[in-house]
Amino acid sequence: MTDHVSSAWTVTTRTRGTSVAIALIAVVIVAGFATPFFAPRAVIQDLFFILTMLVLAQCWNLLAGYAGLVSVGQQAFVGFGAYAMFAAVSLLGMDPLLAIVIGGLAALVLSVPTAFFVFRLQGAYFAIGTWVIAEVVRLSLAQWKALGGGTGTSLPSGATRDMPGVRLVADLLHVRGPQATDIVCYWLALVLAIVTIGLIYRLLRSKQGLGLAAVRDNREAARSLGVDPLWTKSFVYLVAALVTGLTGALIYVQKARISPDAAFSVPDWTAYVIFIVVIGGIGTIEGPIVGVIVFYILQNLLADYGSLYLLFLGLLGILIMLFAPRGLWGVFASRSGIQLFPIRRMLAARTDTKND
Amino acid sequence: MPILVLDQLSKSFGALKVADQISFALDEGEALGVIGPNGAGKSTLFNLITGNFRVDSGHIQFDGRDVTRQPPMARCLAGIGRTFQIPQPFEKLTVFENLLVAASFGSNRSEREVGDRCADILVETGLYPKANQLAGSLGLLQRKRLELARALATDPKLLLLDEIAGGLTEGECQELVETIRAIHRRGVSIIWVEHVLNALTSVVGRLVVLHFGRLIGIGDPATIMASREVREIYLGIEV
Numbered sequence: 001m002t003d004h005v006s007s008a009w010t011v012t013t014r015t016r017g018t019s020v021a022i023a024l025i026a027v028v029i030v031a032g033f034a035t036p037f038f039a040p041r042a043v044i045q046d047l048f049f050i051l052t053m054l055v056l057a058q059c060w061n062l063l064a065g066y067a068g069l070v071s072v073g074q075q076a077f078v079g080f081g082a083y084a085m086f087a088a089v090s091l092l093g094m095d096p097l098l099a100i101v102i103g104g105l106a107a108l109v110l111s112v113p114t115a116f117f118v119f120r121l122q123g124a125y126f127a128i129g130t131w132v133i134a135e136v137v138r139l140s141l142a143q144w145k146a147l148g149g150g151t152g153t154s155l156p157s158g159a160t161r162d163m164p165g166v167r168l169v170a171d172l173l174h175v176r177g178p179q180a181t182d183i184v185c186y187w188l189a190l191v192l193a194i195v196t197i198g199l200i201y202r203l204l205r206s207k208q209g210l211g212l213a214a215v216r217d218n219r220e221a222a223r224s225l226g227v228d229p230l231w232t233k234s235f236v237y238l239v240a241a242l243v244t245g246l247t248g249a250l251i252y253v254q255k256a257r258i259s260p261d262a263a264f265s266v267p268d269w270t271a272y273v274i275f276i277v278v279i280g281g282i283g284t285i286e287g288p289i290v291g292v293i294v295f296y297i298l299q300n301l302l303a304d305y306g307s308l309y310l311l312f313l314g315l316l317g318i319l320i321m322l323f324a325p326r327g328l329w330g331v332f333a334s335r336s337g338i339q340l341f342p343i344r345r346m347l348a349a350r351t352d353t354k355n356d
Numbered sequence: 357m358p359i360l361v362l363d364q365l366s367k368s369f370g371a372l373k374v375a376d377q378i379s380f381a382l383d384e385g386e387a388l389g390v391i392g393p394n395g396a397g398k399s400t401l402f403n404l405i406t407g408n409f410r411v412d413s414g415h416i417q418f419d420g421r422d423v424t425r426q427p428p429m430a431r432c433l434a435g436i437g438r439t440f441q442i443p444q445p446f447e448k449l450t451v452f453e454n455l456l457v458a459a460s461f462g463s464n465r466s467e468r469e470v471g472d473r474c475a476d477i478l479v480e481t482g483l484y485p486k487a488n489q490l491a492g493s494l495g496l497l498q499r500k501r502l503e504l505a506r507a508l509a510t511d512p513k514l515l516l517l518d519e520i521a522g523g524l525t526e527g528e529c530q531e532l533v534e535t536i537r538a539i540h541r542r543g544v545s546i547i548w549v550e551h552v553l554n555a556l557t558s559v560v561g562r563l564v565v566l567h568f569g570r571l572i573g574i575g576d577p578a579t580i581m582a583s584r585e586v587r588e589i590y591l592g593i594e595v
Binding site: 218346 | 406408427428429432433438440444445446447448449450452453454456457458460461462463464466467471472474475478487488506510
C-alpha cells in the first residue's frame with residue numbers, strides 16, 4: 001500500500017460564505033441575549049415560543065431528516081419531561097431550574113424502553129408505534145391524582161418567582177416578578193436552542209454524523225462497511241428524547257399550568273413541529289430555523305380563522321412536499337449555493353505539493 | 357495457510373435451497389473466481405460470507421477465527437470487504453464522503469486519519485475527478501468503481517467482487533481488470549463472481565462453479581471450462 005506524505009491533500013467543510021455566516025450567527029446570538037433589555041413582555045413570550053418550537057423541530061429533524069426515524073410520538077417526551085418537572089417541584093419542593101434537568105433525564109429514561117419496542121418496527125409501523133406509546137404515557141399520567149389526574153394542576157404559587165436569577169433580573173431590568181420569570185425562561189430557551197443547534201452541527205460534522213447519513217441512504221451497504229445502524233439510530237433517538245424532555249419541562253415552567261391533554265398534545269408538539277421542518281427543509285439545520293419563522297408569521301396572520309387555519313397549514317404542507325420537497329431553505333440553498341451550517345467534506349489537492 | 361474456510365454452508369429461502377453444503381478454502385493471497393448460471397447462488401454465497409444473510413447450518417472461518425455468528429459490521433472490521441452486484445452508493449453523500457464512511461468505520465479509525473488514504477484510493481480507481489460530486493449523480497461505470505473504491509477503503513484482507521465488470525464496455529473492463537490486478541499484487545485475497553470470463557480468468561488462479569446452490573466443480577480455469585458438466589450447465593452447449 002502506498003504511503004503518502006500526509007500533506008498531499010486537504011479536507012475542508014468551509015464554503016465561500018462561511019466567514020459571513022459565522023458573523024451573522026454571532027450577531028443573532030448577541031441580539032438574542034440583548035432583546036429583554038428593550039423588548040416588551042409580549043415579544044419575549046413570542047420569542048420564547050419560537051425558540052422552544054425551534055428546539056423541538058431540530059430534534060425531530062435530527063430523527064427524521066438524518067436518522068430516517070419518522071416519529072409522530074415526540075409529545076411523549078414533551079409531556080413526560082413536563083410532568084417529571086411538575087412532580088419534582090410540586091411534590092418534592094425542588095427548584096424549577098433543577099427540575100428542568102430532572103425532566104430531561106426522565107424523558108431520557110423513558111426513551112430506553114420506548115426504543116426497545118419501536119425499533120422493532122420499520123417505516124409507517126414505527127411512526128404508529130411511537131404514537132401508541134405516547135398515548136399510553138398520557139393515559140397513565142392522567143391517573144396521577146397528586147398532579148391533578150385528567151384535569152391537571154398548577155405549579156405552587158411563588159415557585160417560579162423564587163427561581164435563581166429571577167430576583168436579580170427583576171431588580172436589574174426594573175420589571176415585576178412574572179415578567180422576570182419570562183425573561184429567565186427566554187434566556188434558558190435561547191441557551192437551549194444554541195446548545196442544541198451547536199451539538200447537532202458538531203454531530204453531523206463528526207464521524208458518527210457520516211455514519212448516520214450512510215445508514216439513512218443505504219442500510220445494508222452501511223452494515224457491510226462497518227457501520228452499526230442500531231447503535232447510530234439508538235444514539236440519535238436517546239439524544240432527541242433528552243432534549244425534547246428538557247424543552248417540554250422548560251415550556252411548562254413558563255406556562256406554570258399543566259394537563260395531560262395539553263402536555264401530550266399531538267398538534268402542538270408533533271404536527272406543528274413536522275410542519276415547521278417540512279416547509280423549512282428537512283435534513284438541514286437551517287430548514288427548521290426558516291420553518292419556525294414562517295410558522296410563527298402564519299399563526300399570527302391566521303389566528304382569527306379557527307380550524308380553517310389548520311386546513312391552510314395542512315394544504316401548504318402538502319404543496320411544499322409536492323413542489324419543493326426540500327423545503328424553502330432547500331430551494332434557496334440550491335439556487336444560491338449558500339449554507340449557514342456547511343457539513344460537506346470537500347477534498348482538494350494541496351496546490352503547493354502537487355508533484356505527487 | 358487459508359484465510360477463508362467455508363464448511364458445509366447451507367441456506368434456504370422457504371423450499372428454495374440457495375446454498376447446499378458448500379465447502380471450500382481460500383489461501384491467503386489467492387484470487388478465486390466464481391461462475392454459474394443466473395440464480396446459481398453466487399450473490400447468496402457472498403451474502404453468507406459477509407453476514408448480510410445468516411447461514412442455516414455450516415461454519416465460516418476467516419483469518420483463523422470462526423465468524424459464523426458475527427454481524428456484517430464485525431466481519432468488515434475483521435477484514436472482509438465487498439462490492440454489491442447492483443451498486444449501493446450513499447447517494448446523498450459525495451464520492452469522497454462515501455469512502456470516508458468505509459475507511460473510518462470499516463477500519464475503526466478517525467476521519468482525520470483516513471482522509472489521505474481515501475484520496476489515494478480515489479486516484480487509484482480513477483474517481484478523483486468526481487471526488488466532490490454526489491454519489492447519486494454518477495453513471496454506471498463510476499458507480500461500479502465507487503463500489504470497488506469503497507470496499508478498498510475498509511482496508512480488506514479479503515475482497516469480494518460481485519459482477520463488477522458486468523455492463524461495462526471492453527475498454528472500461530480492461531481498465532478495471534488492471535486495477536484489480538494491482539490490488540491482488542499487493543497481497544489482498546480476492547473472490548470474484550463474474551460472467552465476463554476473459555476478464556475473470558486473466559486474474560484468478562482457480563474457478564468455482566455453482567449450480568442451484570451446489571458446488572459442482574473447483575479447480576484451475578482451463579480444466580474447469582473443459583469439463584463436460586460445466587459446458588452443459590454454464591454454457592448451454594450440448595456435448
